[in-house]
Amino acid sequence: xxxxxxxxxxxxxxxxxxxxxxxxxxxxxxxxxxxxxxxxxxxxxxxxxxxxxxxxxxxxxxxxxxxxxxxxxxxxxxxxxxxxxxxxxxxxxxxxxxxxxxxxxxxxxxxxxxxxxxxxxxxxxxxxxxxxxxxxxxxxxxxxxxxxxxxxxxxxxxxxxxxxxxxxxxxxxxxxxxxxxxxxxxxxxxxxxxxxxxxxxxxxxxxxxxxxxxxxxxxxxxxxxxxxxxxxxxxxxxxxxxxxxxxxxxxxxxxxxxxxxxxxxxxxxxxxxxxxxxxxxxxxxxxxxxxxxxxxxxxxxxxxxxxxxxxxxxxxxxxxxxxxxxxxxxxxxxxxxxxxxxxxxxxxxxxxxxxxxxxxxxxxxxxxxxxxxxxxxxxxxxxxxxxxxxxxxxxxxxxx
Amino acid sequence: xxxxxxxxxxxxxxxxxxxxxxxxxxxxxxxxxxxxxxxxxxxxxxxxxxxxxxxxxxxxxxxxxxxxxxxxxxxxxxxxxxxxxxxxxxxxxxxxxxxxxxxxxxxxxxxxxxxxxxxxxxxxxxxxxxxxxxxxxxxxxxxxxxxxxxxxxxxxxxxxxxxxxxxxxxxxxxxxxxxxxxxxxxxxxxxxxxxxxxxxxxxxxxxxxxxxxxxxxxxxxxxxxxxxxxxxxxxxxxxxxxxxxxxxxxxxxxxxxxxxxxxxxxxxxxxxxxxxxxxxxxxxxxxxxxxxxxxxxxxxxxxxxxxxxxxxxxxxxxxxxxxxxxxxxxxxxxxxxxxxxxxxxxxxxxxxxxxxxxxxxxxxxxxxxxxxxxxxxxxxxx
Numbered sequence: 206x207x208x209x210x211x212x213x214x215x216x217x218x219x220x221x222x223x224x225x226x227x228x229x230x231x232x233x234x235x236x237x238x239x240x241x242x243x244x245x246x247x248x249x250x251x252x253x254x255x256x257x258x259x260x261x262x263x264x265x266x267x268x269x270x271x272x273x274x275x276x277x278x279x280x281x282x283x284x285x286x287x288x289x290x291x292x293x294x295x296x297x298x299x300x301x302x303x304x305x306x307x308x309x310x311x312x313x314x315x316x317x318x319x320x321x322x323x324x325x326x327x328x329x330x331x332x333x334x335x336x337x338x339x340x341x342x343x344x345x346x347x348x349x350x351x352x353x354x355x356x357x358x359x360x361x362x363x364x365x366x367x368x369x370x371x372x373x374x375x376x377x378x379x380x381x382x383x384x385x386x387x388x389x390x391x392x393x394x395x396x397x398x399x400x401x402x403x404x405x406x407x408x409x410x411x412x413x414x415x416x417x418x419x420x421x422x423x424x425x426x427x428x429x430x431x432x433x434x435x436x437x438x439x440x441x442x443x444x445x446x447x448x449x450x451x452x453x454x455x456x457x458x459x460x461x462x463x464x465x466x467x468x469x470x471x472x473x474x475x476x477x478x479x480x481x482x483x484x485x486x487x488x489x490x491x492x493x494x495x496x497x498x499x500x501x502x503x504x505x506x507x508x509x510x511x512x513x514x515x516x517x518x519x520x521x522x523x524x525x526x527x528x529x530x531x532x533x534x535x536x537x538x539x540x541x542x543x544x545x546x547x548x549x550x551x552x553x554x555x556x557x558x559x560x561x562x563x564x565x566x567x568x569x570x571x572x573x574x575x576x577x578x579x580x581x582x583x584x585x586x587x588x589x590x591x592x593x594x595x596x597x598x599x600x601x602x603x604x605x
Numbered sequence: 606x607x608x609x610x611x612x613x614x615x616x617x618x619x620x621x622x623x624x625x626x627x628x629x630x631x632x633x634x635x636x637x638x639x640x641x642x643x644x645x646x647x648x649x650x651x652x653x654x655x656x657x658x659x660x661x662x663x664x665x666x667x668x669x670x671x672x673x674x675x676x677x678x679x680x681x682x683x684x685x686x687x688x689x690x691x692x693x694x695x696x697x698x699x700x701x702x703x704x705x706x707x708x709x710x711x712x713x714x715x716x717x718x719x720x721x722x723x724x725x726x727x728x729x730x731x732x733x734x735x736x737x738x739x740x741x742x743x744x745x746x747x748x749x750x751x752x753x754x755x756x757x758x759x760x761x762x763x764x765x766x767x768x769x770x771x772x773x774x775x776x777x778x779x780x781x782x783x784x785x786x787x788x789x790x791x792x793x794x795x796x797x798x799x800x801x802x803x804x805x806x807x808x809x810x811x812x813x814x815x816x817x818x819x820x821x822x823x824x825x826x827x828x829x830x831x832x833x834x835x836x837x838x839x840x841x842x843x844x845x846x847x848x849x850x851x852x853x854x855x856x857x858x859x860x861x862x863x864x865x866x867x868x869x870x871x872x873x874x875x876x877x878x879x880x881x882x883x884x885x886x887x888x889x890x891x892x893x894x895x896x897x898x899x900x901x902x903x904x905x906x907x908x909x910x911x912x913x914x915x916x917x918x919x920x921x922x923x924x925x926x927x928x929x930x931x932x933x934x935x936x937x938x939x940x941x942x943x944x945x946x947x948x949x950x951x952x953x954x955x956x957x958x959x960x961x962x963x964x965x966x967x968x969x970x971x972x973x974x975x976x977x978x979x980x981x982x983x984x985x986x987x
Contacts, residue, residue, distance in 0.1 A: 258977030379981025
């Protein structure tokens, strides 16, 4: 540690004003502050400060995502070997599936971090502000919301778009209006729809040996099936809960998401209000559909979709993942407690609504969250105004 | 009369270095300083020159815009210096103290038999008036106004704050006389906010006040919080607030007829060699109060949340009843051992990503490091 400190101190002049690599000052600063919390003492206000900082906050969120990532890797392998029908003849081991998944997933993670952080470094050098930690989380979220067959260049383009348009133009971490990772996904979803939806991208079927696919194999997700009206092909509820289905890398397992939720709620990093409200919103909409569905006549195509049981509806697709990791993003969510209930409830409501009623968008979570991100400041505004109004009443009473 | 107000939202920061419950009489301070900067918005008009002899109770400066309000010397001796800063702003008036304090005689009297104007006059003339603060704005009260109520908080819930039960012990008569005087200043009530844990008869048996009991974590002891729960200040209203030791100071003025500015100060903090209570005087040098100050320690007059960094050579603030010594946090921290990625067994945080919440009895010794750099607000998990 002493050695590292001396090393850093020795390199400092090169990166300071007048030094050879002055332009890279903020990159150096970012790495230095990663290793050492700087010795900045308080100057005004309270003399002692809480131990938490953005680096710790972000690293807790990343920790919470690890179950999703690991399960996602395994599931990529699992889906692959399932599609090839291996399970029928030979039992493929856990590590085989894990290895296959790692080979598929890790490059996406590396590209996402590489491109995103590279752009962050570039921006800090140009704009002269310190590197901020926000991308540590976004860089992990982006791979988790991608289909496994997304080409790496597309991940790179998506990450670049998200960092530049989603975040840096607004002033960096803490200033963005839209969730960065969802901006990347939404961009790719609308720019390259064939690569982000349909039934070709969710399961990796390519193999060197030219093994044939299982009879009747379809790479569509449960939501894809449901949107197409094939309710019978939707994954059973428990499989959906554990995550044994096709889907984006990290989103399939509601169980892994719940582990993440537990970490976020116990540490107090994620807002339990938003999570609970989103769950309630989704459940409310699904219940409503359950009630409406049987009363519609046969010609109405989503009739059967509406009748999927509430719990099943909630563990399908990316609902849980979005609820735990996306909706709770402290920057883009509402800031007031009352606002959080409204914001979360509407996300849940809209996500199920879009998913069931609009067949063009098999998964509504992404759009619901992005839409509510935009609405969040408005919700906060009205919550604050209501509070002001309530307090003004007391003044009016006193003066009257 | 006394219903408990429970404060639910708050935080008691558990710090090492609580003052031991012994009271030590300090030697009389050699130099004391009264700092006009302790008072919000005050423009002082200095009435003395270096070399002028003063007694305890001799005016040093007045409020330029309200010259009835005087600040007087807490000791007798000679004006040593009027320290000025940028644009000749008056920072300190320093007085070289005699070994034996001579007091200006203000005359004794029982406030319960006096009328409001006499009491106001006496407080103004003696220099005890500035202990009364006005809300809104937390400024020295304007003697031309009358508040709707006066609030006294009988406990301090700040980290390591002095135990006011101990402070008021054996001074019940002073405290009661002070309350009697305050009672004459307002047509409204004098509200005394006591802790649910207090056992001091001086507080529980105080006469002429409305007593309110508060429980819960800091900021339950903050007078502003108490005002909010008892009788919030609406537009156009004024309330006055006085600290417990200041009520005692007013009481001494009436009982002894002199401006006796003595203070019981808690010496606290993890860097305090000998945390204890000392009896000293307003404006005494913190070095004398703390005993000795080691290098690399921050000397705070007041508590660690709202106090002033006065440095080892500084003086006790006018309203302060506590000196806190904290380790200075100007050294970088390696991320795995003490920084953001560390287990954080010795880091206090209200956030549960540090294990502090799992160790409810553990006390911490945080330094003054900011624990991070400037960032945009990210309001996580609330």
